[in-house]
Amino acid sequence: MDPDATGHAAPRSGVRLQPGKRSLRKEWPMAWVEKHGRTWRVRYWKDDGTAGSVPGFLTHDDARDHAVTIQDRRILQPPARTVQADAPLAPAVITPTEGAAAGLCFADWLETWWETIDIGDNTLAQYKSLTKNHLIPRWGAVPLTDISPSQVQVWVKDLYTTHTPSTVSAIRKLLALILTDAVEEGLLTTNPVRKRNRGRTRSHDPAQEKIWADEHEVRAIASRVLQLASPNQALLVITAAYTGMRWGELAGLRRENCHLNGSQPRLVINPQSGALHEINGRLTYGPPKTPASARNITLPTFLAELLANELKRHRHAHIFTSINGKHLRRSCFGRRTWAPAVNGITLADGTVWKPLKPGLTFHGLRHSHKTWLIEDGLPDVVQARRLGHRMDRDIDDIYSHVATALNDKLLGALSARWNRSLTPPSG
Structure with a gap:
């Protein structure tokens, strides 16, 4: 479906997605699509009144569909239960992450996480690709505290049907790394990406022998x-x-x-310029893979x-x-x-x-x-x-x-x- 004149998506459900007005933030959960560099991103109002962002969509249609998903999910949420003024309040249960991560979605945390890591250009390019193609489409709009071990396990199991084991392993490890840092930041109490310890595990499969030549x-x-x-x-x-x-x-x-x-x-092998790196089609000289790779052969x-x-x-x-x-x-x-x-x-x-x-x-x-x-x-x-x-x-x-x-x-x-x-x- 085509966007309206302002570039905002109109979903198939008929609910119009547009930038929310300040006066409408509480009663009308809005989501909209924006051009962001060479890609598209979805913006939406979070519960705290600030705008969240899910970036990295290659086409407007992909971003629009994700905006519809966010919209439908939030519209279908049951309204908060009202309590009579004289009714006793139930004791509040406070978790370590309450307040810190309330409403913080995966994509919001990811924007902060990028600024904290210090990795090589090749690794960064790989991480960017994995997040754009796999992590953001599935987890971008999901609050961190709503990501459960069972959801992750079902998702990983499904990935194996369409991707190689090495690709799935890389995706899973990156998600685990991002959420481990969220735990250290105090945004989560535990990491929902956990080791498989029940059922059939691919780690028990015979390791594929590496091919070599004489x-x-x-x-x-x-x-x-x-x-x-x-x-x-x-x-x-x-x-x-x-x-x-x-x-x-x-x-x-x-x-x-x-x-x-x-x-x-x-x-x-020079420690500063001993390798030719190819990132997104661009060739540059840079350090070899690890410090130990700088060596005399x-x-x-x-x-x-x-x-x-x-x-x-x-x-x-x-x-x-x-x-x-x-x-x-x-x-x-x-x-x-x-x-x-x-x-x-x-x-x-x-x-x-x-x-x-x-x-x-x-x-x-x-x-x-x-x-x-x-x-x-x-x-x-x-x-x-x-x-x-x-x-x-x-x-x-x-x-x-x-x-x-x-x-x-x-x-x-x-x-x-x-x-x-x-x-x-x-x-």
Whole structure:
């Protein structure tokens, strides 16, 4: 249904939704729709006379439908029971949250919550997406104190019918985080997002085994990437598998961070600008995922030589590029190059590539590297240092005394794998 001339929604029920006048706030619970930047939001009068807001709707119709939901919910609320002047009053039951959270809806608390958190840009973008697409549509207009464990459980159960377990887990964890902070703020006494302890639980399902590739499969994938894209991107695959670097660290790797000469060639992940971040289509240099991710990654001789030759071949500031010499974008590389290389494709000339490693993701190369380290008998501390995982300080101090010997073992094992990959696998 079209909005009226002022942009305010007129619901299907015939009840007109419009900005409430001060004199009407008590007897006429109003809700209306407003343009808010590139999106729409629903505004409504709360019980305390202030205006509440539910933002993040992509279209006017979505916002209007939510406004109708708010309107209908409040109109159908039973009127307060009147008490005769001489009738005795029942004893008042005061809860810790009464007054602090009375009438405060989830969306109102969320606006405050955004101002309290300190997280990276990627995490913030993910949180914004989850709240806009999942949390706000369901819980935006609901008072915090009205969110019950059973409601949350039913909602989460329904999410599993349309979303992957990992997505549902992320949604549930974010809701739990937001409401945990509401408890700490004194707005709730307990968090309604609770651990499942009855019935069938997905946590008891067998964990899906992570897909990884051996050295022969990595070389075969790189060979296909060479044909689909370029030698540069084939080297990207090899570097990922033999260093365990994340996508953002590889896409953001620049010349000044490559120290390929001398007795110990290495790549340096800068703590301030060691990763390329892609947020809402915009590329920026920034810190790697965690403080421990800022590290030096030693290289086996063969990989240092391959990278040195690549730097001679082109003059770009960043090491790995698109075919046109631009920054790599994960989605483009994954769709055009990675997916057909690992999952198979029929080429334009009719050549059929059978699947090499169905389901393997680019991040799976990082898991492959860790699996190789385990197979080659490298201790946990070496794995953590190599992959940029946080370690206990005492363990790190002990490692520093044997770092040279363990690093030699690590590089020797990687070189042996590379040499094995040069000959076809037996059997």
